[in-house]
Each structure stands twice: as structure tokens, then as C-alpha cells.
Amino acid sequence: MAVVTQSPTENTVAKRTSHTNTFTRVSRYVVVRLMVLFATVVVGVYLTIMIANMGGFVDQIMKGEIRERVTQTIAANPSMRQADPAVRKKLIEDTIVKEEQRLGLDIPIAIRNFRYLSNALTLNLGRAMNMTSDSGSKQVRLILLERLPATLLLMGISQLFLFFSSIFLALNLSRRYGNFWDRLVVTLSPTSAVPPWFYGIFLILIFAALLKVLPFGGMVDSPPPSNPFDYSMNLLKHLTLPALSLVLSSFFLSIYNYRTFFLIYSSEDYVEMAKAKGLPSRDVERRYILRPTLPNIITNFALLIISLWTGATITETVFIWPGLGRTLYQAIGLYDIPIIVGSTIIYAYLLAMTVFLLDFIYALVDPRVKVGGR
Amino acid sequence: MKSLKNSFQNILYYPSAIVGIFVVFLLVFTAIYAMVKIPYNEAIRLWRGGEEVWYQNPKFAPPAWINFLSSKKYAESFAVRTSDGTMTKEVTLGAEGTSTMEASYTFDFASDYYPQEMILYLSSTYTEKQPFISAEWLTPDGRKIRIVNLALSQKQTYRFSQDQKLKTKLRTDDVIPALFSDPETGNLIRGKYQLLITGAAFEPDSDINVEFVFHGQVYGLAGTDHARRDLVVPLLWGAPVALAFGLIASLGTSVLTMVIAAVGTWYGGWVDELIQRITEINLVLPFLSILILIGTFYSRSIWVILGATILLSIFTGAIKAYRSIFVQVKESMYIEAARAYGASGSRIVFLYLIPRMIPLLIPGLVSSVPAFVFLEASLAVLGLGDPVLPTWGKIIENANSNGALYRGYYYWILEPAILLMITGLGFAMLGFALDRIFNPKLRDV
Numbered sequence: 001m002a003v004v005t006q007s008p009t010e011n012t013v014a015k016r017t018s019h020t021n022t023f024t025r026v027s028r029y030v031v032v033r034l035m036v037l038f039a040t041v042v043v044g045v046y047l048t049i050m051i052a053n054m055g056g057f058v059d060q061i062m063k064g065e066i067r068e069r070v071t072q073t074i075a076a077n078p079s080m081r082q083a084d085p086a087v088r089k090k091l092i093e094d095t096i097v098k099e100e101q102r103l104g105l106d107i108p109i110a111i112r113n114f115r116y117l118s119n120a121l122t123l124n125l126g127r128a129m130n131m132t133s134d135s136g137s138k139q140v141r142l143i144l145l146e147r148l149p150a151t152l153l154l155m156g157i158s159q160l161f162l163f164f165s166s167i168f169l170a171l172n173l174s175r176r177y178g179n180f181w182d183r184l185v186v187t188l189s190p191t192s193a194v195p196p197w198f199y200g201i202f203l204i205l206i207f208a209a210l211l212k213v214l215p216f217g218g219m220v221d222s223p224p225p226s227n228p229f230d231y232s233m234n235l236l237k238h239l240t241l242p243a244l245s246l247v248l249s250s251f252f253l254s255i256y257n258y259r260t261f262f263l264i265y266s267s268e269d270y271v272e273m274a275k276a277k278g279l280p281s282r283d284v285e286r287r288y289i290l291r292p293t294l295p296n297i298i299t300n301f302a303l304l305i306i307s308l309w310t311g312a313t314i315t316e317t318v319f320i321w322p323g324l325g326r327t328l329y330q331a332i333g334l335y336d337i338p339i340i341v342g343s344t345i346i347y348a349y350l351l352a353m354t355v356f357l358l359d360f361i362y363a364l365v366d367p368r369v370k371v372g373g374r
Numbered sequence: 375m376k377s378l379k380n381s382f383q384n385i386l387y388y389p390s391a392i393v394g395i396f397v398v399f400l401l402v403f404t405a406i407y408a409m410v411k412i413p414y415n416e417a418i419r420l421w422r423g424g425e426e427v428w429y430q431n432p433k434f435a436p437p438a439w440i441n442f443l444s445s446k447k448y449a450e451s452f453a454v455r456t457s458d459g460t461m462t463k464e465v466t467l468g469a470e471g472t473s474t475m476e477a478s479y480t481f482d483f484a485s486d487y488y489p490q491e492m493i494l495y496l497s498s499t500y501t502e503k504q505p506f507i508s509a510e511w512l513t514p515d516g517r518k519i520r521i522v523n524l525a526l527s528q529k530q531t532y533r534f535s536q537d538q539k540l541k542t543k544l545r546t547d548d549v550i551p552a553l554f555s556d557p558e559t560g561n562l563i564r565g566k567y568q569l570l571i572t573g574a575a576f577e578p579d580s581d582i583n584v585e586f587v588f589h590g591q592v593y594g595l596a597g598t599d600h601a602r603r604d605l606v607v608p609l610l611w612g613a614p615v616a617l618a619f620g621l622i623a624s625l626g627t628s629v630l631t632m633v634i635a636a637v638g639t640w641y642g643g644w645v646d647e648l649i650q651r652i653t654e655i656n657l658v659l660p661f662l663s664i665l666i667l668i669g670t671f672y673s674r675s676i677w678v679i680l681g682a683t684i685l686l687s688i689f690t691g692a693i694k695a696y697r698s699i700f701v702q703v704k705e706s707m708y709i710e711a712a713r714a715y716g717a718s719g720s721r722i723v724f725l726y727l728i729p730r731m732i733p734l735l736i737p738g739l740v741s742s743v744p745a746f747v748f749l750e751a752s753l754a755v756l757g758l759g760d761p762v763l764p765t766w767g768k769i770i771e772n773a774n775s776n777g778a779l780y781r782g783y784y785y786w787i788l789e790p791a792i793l794l795m796i797t798g799l800g801f802a803m804l805g806f807a808l809d810r811i812f813n814p815k816l817r818d819v
Contacts (some may be wrong), residue, residue, distance in 0.1 A: 036651075036654075040651070040654045040655050040658055041658060043655050044655045044656075044658030044659050045658070047655070047659060048659060048660070048663075048664070051664055051667050051668070052667055054667075054671045054672055058671055061671075187390065189806060190390070190799055190802030190803045190805075190806055191799065191802075192802075193741075193744035193745065193748070193798045193799060193801070193802035194744070194748065194794075194795060194798050194799070195748045195752060197752065197755065198748065198751075198791065198794070198795070201770070201774075201779075201787060201791060202791070204779055205779055205784060205787065205788070208779070209779045209780070209782065209784070216779065216780065310660065313662055313663075313666075313756075314662075314752050314755060314756060317755075317756060318755070318774075328660075328663055328666075329666060329756065332663065332666050332667055332670050333670060335671075340663065340667070343660070343663075344658075344659075344660055344663070347658075347660060348658040351657065351658055352658070
């Protein structure tokens with residue numbers, strides 16, 4: 001951050017030099033920043049790949065599983081019963097080799113790690129090892145895309161509601177802090193120490209088990225209603241509890257944080273000045289409180305958008321919601337490295353992109369900030 | 375230091391802090407009580423024990439205190455035996471080394487429901503001639519029902535509800551309700567029931583022992599789970615595990631974060647750069663996924679998970695926040711004075727920089743405890759809890775995978791959930807109050 005100061009006497013000279021300076025500064029900044037971010041993504045994803053196969057340990061598990069599965073299928077095949085044991089043994093070995101080749105287990109792990117990395121970085125997500133999409137495809141891209149709408153729906157509705165409602169309520173509270181509602185929010189803010197899935201269990205207990213008004217989990221009834229209106233109502237019914245638990249678990253802390261934040265800014269002298277001038281409180285809020293807090297609010301919003309990608313693993317698991325978080329959890333259980341890596345690389349790219357863009361957005365909304373300035 | 379002491383005295387002005395402290399003390403007390411009452415090895419044996427340890431308990435039995443909440447009374451489970459005197463036993467010696475014994479147990483049955491099952495565990499010692507017993511059932515209305523006559527082997531189990539002969543005799547398929555009701559009307563009879571067992575042994579050293587197990591609908595203080603385990607054990611032992619995990623993780627994370635931030639800021643240069651880069655890389659790594667990966671592939675031991683949690687939680691946004699404050703503190707006069715008299719780098723970092731931050735450290739530390747306590751529970755709910763240790767999260771996971779909410783075993787989920795909730799809220803309330811005490815800037819607003 002730096003404050004731009006220019007004396008009027010050297011205005012014309014400064015203008016031209018500062019123009020070229022701005023261009024070189026911004027472009028140098030862009031290049032350096034992108035390189036650093038890319039390196040970060042590479043290292044981060046490589047580490048994930050390393051952990052995802054535990055330095056080759058997972059290979060052992062998978063080879064064992066393949067051997068067992070192949071032996072079982074061939075032993076269970078009635079046409080193989082009469083075959084010569086030697087022939088059968090050869091068939092088993094051949095099938096195992098083929099299966100290992102299909103999954104790439106015959107290539108050393110160190111080479112495979114780099115192959116995963118380069119494929120991941122070029123977003124060539126490849127094929128899943130064990131999981132399939134509901135439409136039967138093994139393409140990681142399709143598996144992830146198939147689950148994306150469910151997560152976007154759940155996370156989108158709950159997080160956007162949370163974001164806007166807490167800013168709105170926080171502004172209201174900061175206007176008259178110390179009153180009953182304000183103190184209530186302060187008192188209730190520790191409730192956010194409890195994670196959403198935990199509220200989920202209580203909500204299931206109350207609304208599904210005791211009152212029997214809402215379903216225990218899932219996304220739609222089975223079979224799903226054919227009529228689009230009924231379908232969306234059914235979806236809404238299933239959405240209520242998981243969304244509510246996601247909102248509930250961060251609601252009060254979120255309001256509390258924004259409220260404190262707004263209060264700090266509303267005690268600034270220029271706000272007092274604006275009030276003394278007799279500006280309506282709406283204008284004071286919009287121009288003198290929200291404006292300087294905008295970079296922060298935008299950062300939160302950007303992080304919210306990326307969080308839509310990761311989903312809420314445990315909440316989705318508790319509610320059997322077929323979203324990305326639950327898919328990732330299932331993929332780990334099935335040792336499906338391509339899906340784990342695919343999910344991570346997209347998150348890493350999204351995060352890096354957001355961090356990169358935020359610098360420019362700060363410069364846009366806050367005239368004091370210069371891109372790449374020190 | 376004086377201001378630190380004053381700050382702690384201020385705690386008493388915050389009701390939420392008092393509640394928080396109370397909860398924390400209660401937890402510490404429970405943890406100590408659990409460890410003293412049930413030593414570690416015993417707790418593991420009980421928690422990992424199967425049918426041979428828990429055969430006396432019914433499955434899925436709610437705690438006995440639900441009788442206070444419900445208008446209908448449930449039968450409480452119990453087990454009595456002659457070996458420890460809870461069931462009376464009288465032995466009369468006869469001629470030529472023979473003896474007769476009489477064991478009886480009288481109990482008051484005041485429930486509105488029939489018990490689930492009654493079982494006799496019989497054991498005897500003999501060399502050649504098997505002892506012989508017969509069991510009789512005395513009802514409050516004065517009827518006497520002969521249950522069974524048995525020649526005993528060394529160890530024998532007799533289940534009332536499985537006895538075909540008894541079924542024909544009572545002309546019913548359900549023995550237990552028949553034993554507890556009026557044969558004419560079929561109504562349940564409350565009152566004093568007596569189980570009378572008479573035995574005859576035919577050798578001088580021959581001995582008979584009886585254990586009578588009564589499976590009602592409710593059991594003990596906390597109820598039982600699908601493996602007949604008494605939930606008191608994991609509920610008690612959950613406290614030390616949760617406390618240890620939460621406190622070690624939050625202490626390790628906050629202290630290491632602060633030290634690393636201080637070292638980075640003080641020495642600057644490549645050290646600082648390295649720390650910043652690691653932080654950025656760590657932000658890219660999916661935290662929960664990596665913990666799940668470690669849990670699935672490597673080890674589900676709580677200590678491995680704890681170590682991984684701390685490692686992944688050090689290099690987060692907090693390190694940047696501390697860094698920005700340290701950069702300011704670094705320029706202050708007293709640090710310059712220390713430099714001037716030639717204090718070493720480590721002296722400045724550990725004695726001058728870090729102590730300045732303690733007011734920030736303490737609230738942060740306390741507030742982050744619930745997150746770690748719940749992290750352990752979350753991993754357990756995903757099926758990645760420690761395979762050996764009894765924890766609250768494990769109970770919830772067991773309950774969830776056995777469909778406790780669908781099948782109406784609410785106590786099974788509510789008990790650990792409420793304990794987790796109290797723990798989390800206690801630390802969070804204390805943390806919030808400490809934050810407002812130590813950072814008075816927030817107190818005004």
C-alpha cells in the first residue's frame with residue numbers, strides 16, 4: 001500500500017513517467033506474482049500427490065486388492081473349473097499384469113508422481129481408478145461435474161444467505177450497539193465453536209426423527225417426482241436441514257465479526273464529521289462505513305466463492321448429500337488418487353486466481369492502493 | 375506481569391467467563407476422576423471388550439433415569455450372582471459327601487413393560503457325577519412355576535425365552551411375558567417375584583454357582599450400545615481424550631505459530647521468505663482431505679492425527695497476523711535498547727518479543743480449543759477415529775452407523791453430543807471473555 005502524492009508543479013513530467021512506470025511496475029508485478037503463485041500451486045499439488053499415495057504405500061494395498069479380486073473372479077468362473085491349474089494360474093497372472101498396467105502400477109511411483117503432477121497442472125484430469133459417475137463414466141471431469149450442482153446448490157444458498165444476512169444485520173446492530181439484540185448476538189457468538197454437522201445431528205433428531213416433517217438425508221425422494229414443480233419442492237425439503245445447519249453454525253459469529261468491524265470504522269472522525277454535517281444515516285453507512293471496509297468484504301466474498309468448490313465434507317456425509325465434499329471422502333476411501341488430485345488442483349487454481357485478482361480489485365476499490373506498489 | 379494479573383482478576387466481571395471457567399474445571403475434574411476410577415488399560419479392555427465382558431447388559435438400553443421423564447416405567451436391568459453374595463446361597467451337607475444347595479433372589483418388579491430376557495449362567499465343579507439343579511419361579515399372586523431341571527456341566531447358559539419345554543408348559547411362544555402376567559387375563563402383574571434354585575451335588579468338593587441376569591429395557595446411568603457396552607466408560611473417558619487433544623493441539627499450534635512468526639520477523643531475509651512461502655503453500659493444501667488421507671492410509675492413532683493437525687495448523691493466516699504485529703514491535707524502543715546493550719537474537723525473540731504477545735496468545739489459545747475438540751469428533755464421525763481409545767466422537771459414529779436416530783435411540787447420540795457441546799461452548803465462552811479482557815479495544819465496542 002502506498003499513498004500517491006504528486007506536487008502540481010511537476011505534474012506534466014510526472015504524468016508521462018508515472019504512466020510508463022505504472023505499466024512496467026504492473027507488468028513486472030503480474031509476471032513475478034503469477035510465477036510465485038504457480039510455484040506455490042505446483043508444490044502444494046505435488047505434496048498432495050505424495051500424501052495421497054503415501055510414498056508408494058498405497059500401491060501395495062492396490063496390488064493386493066487386484067490380486068485378490070482377479071483370483072476370486074477367475075475362481076468363481078464356471079468355465080474355468082475344468083481348466084488345468086497351470087493354465088488357470090497363468091491366466092490369473094496375465095490378468096493381474098494387465099490390470100496393473102491399466103492402473104499404471106507398473107511404472108515406478110516417482111515417475112508416476114510427476115505424470116500426475118503434469119497432468120493435473122494441465123487440467124488433464126484423466127480417469128478415475130475405482131469410482132464411476134452415475135452415468136457410468138470413469139472420467140474424473142465428469143464425476144466431479146456431476147456432483148458440482150449438488151454442492152453449488154447447498155453451499156451457494158447457505159453461504160450467500162449467511163454472507164448477505166450477516167452484513168445486513170451487522171450494520172443494523174452497529175448502528176445501535178449495546179441494545180438487547182446486540183448483546184444477544186455477542187452472547188450467542190460462542191455457539192459458532194460447534195461445527196455444522198453437529199447442528200445437523202440435532203436438526204435431524206428434532207425435525208426428522210421426532211417431528212417427522214423433514215427427511216433424514218439425501219437430495220430427492222426415490223423415485224424422484226416427475227413434475228418439475230414437485231421435484232423442486234422435494235429438493236427444497238431435502239435442502240432445508242443441511243442448509244440450516246451450515247447457516248446456524250456460523251451465523252452469530254459472522255454477525256459479531258462484521259459488527260465489531262463496522263463499529264471500529266464507525267468511530268472514525270470522518271464518520272462523526274459526516275453525521276455532524278447532517279447526512280442521512282443511509283448515506284453515512286454507504287459512503288463512510290461500507291466503502292472503507294469494502295476490500296475486506298470483497299476478500300470474504302471471494303473466499304466464500306472458492307469454498308463453494310470444496311463443499312462441506314462432513315455435513316454432506318451426515319446428510320448423505322451427493323456433493324463434492326462427500327465424493328472426495330469416498331474417493332479417499334477407495335484410494336482413488338486421480339479424483340483426490342483433480343479436486344485439489346482445481347481448488348489450488350481457484351485459490352491462486354482469487355489471490356491474484358484480489359490485488360487488482362483492491363486497487364480498484366481503494367484509490368490508496370497501487371498494484372505492486374510498496 | 376502486573377497487568378496480566380489484573381486482567382485475570384477482571385475475569386470475575388464477565389458472567390460468561392465464570393461459566394466457562396466452571397465448565398473447564400468440571401471437565402478437568404471429570405478427566406481426573408475417569409483416569410483414577412477406570413485406569414487406562416482397564417478402560418481399553420472394557421471398550422474393546424465383546425460379549426464376554428458385557429454379556430450381562432441388554433443391547434440398546436436407554437439410561438435408567440428416563441423413568442423420571444416418562445409416565446410409563448421401564449424395567450431396569452440387573453445381574454446377581456452367588457459368587458459375590460448378591461444372590462443368597464445356602465448349602466446343607468448330606469450323607470456320603472452329598473450336599474444340597476438353595477439359591478434364591480427376590481426382586482420387586484414395578485415396570486409397565488415386560489423385560490427383554492432372563493438368563494441363568496450356571497457353573498459347577500465336579501469330577502464324575504454331574505450336579506443337578508431345578509429352578510422355580512414364584513409370582514406375587516402365589517403361583518409356583520417349575521422352570522427347568524438340569525444336570526450341570528462345568529459351564530452352562532440357560533435362556534428362559536429359548537426353552538421349548540417351558541414354552542409348551544406355559545402354552546405360549548413368549549415365555550417372558552407369560553412369566554410376568556396373570557394366566558387368566560394376560561395382564562401384567564407387578565410385585566415381588568422370586569427365583570428359587572435348588573441344587574444337589576453328589577461329591578464332597580462339588581460346588582454350584584449361579585448368576586441370574588435380567589435384561590430390562592433400561593440400564594445404568596448412561597445406557598448401553600449395540601455391543602452391550604456400558605456407555606459410562608466412553609463418556610467418562612471421552613473427557614480426558616478430548617481435553618488432551620484440544621489443549622495439546624491448540625497449545626502446540628498457537629505457541630509454535632508465534633515462535634515461528636517471531637523468529638521469521640526478527641531474522642528476516644530468507645528465513646522470513648521461506649516461512650511466507652510455506653504459509654502460502656499450506657493454504658493451497660486441503661486441510662481436512664489430508665487428515666482423512668492420513669487417517670485412511672497411514673494411521674488412525676490419535677497421536678499421529680494430532681501431530682498432523684498441529685503441523686498443518688501452524689502455517690496459516692495466523693502467522694501473517696502475528697508477523698504484522700511483530701514488525702511493529704520490532705521497531706519499538708525497548709527492543710532497540712536491548713540491541714544496543716548487545717542482547718543476542720534468541721534472547722530478544724524469546725524474552726522480549728514473544729512475552730509482549732501473551733495477551734494475544736491466551737485468548738486465541740483458549741478459543742481454538744473447541745475447534746480441535748470438534749475436529750477429533752468430526753474425524754471419528756467419518757470413521758477415522760482412534761481404533762483403540764473410547765472418545766465421544768466414536769460414540770456418535772457408532773450410534774450413527776447403527777441408525778440410532780432412525781430407530782429412536784436418542785440417548786445414544788444426545789449424551790456424547792451434549793458433552794461435546796458443553797466442552798466446546800465452555801472454552802468458547804471463556805475465550806471470548808478473555809479476548810475482551812486482554813484486548814480492551816474490543817471491550818469498548
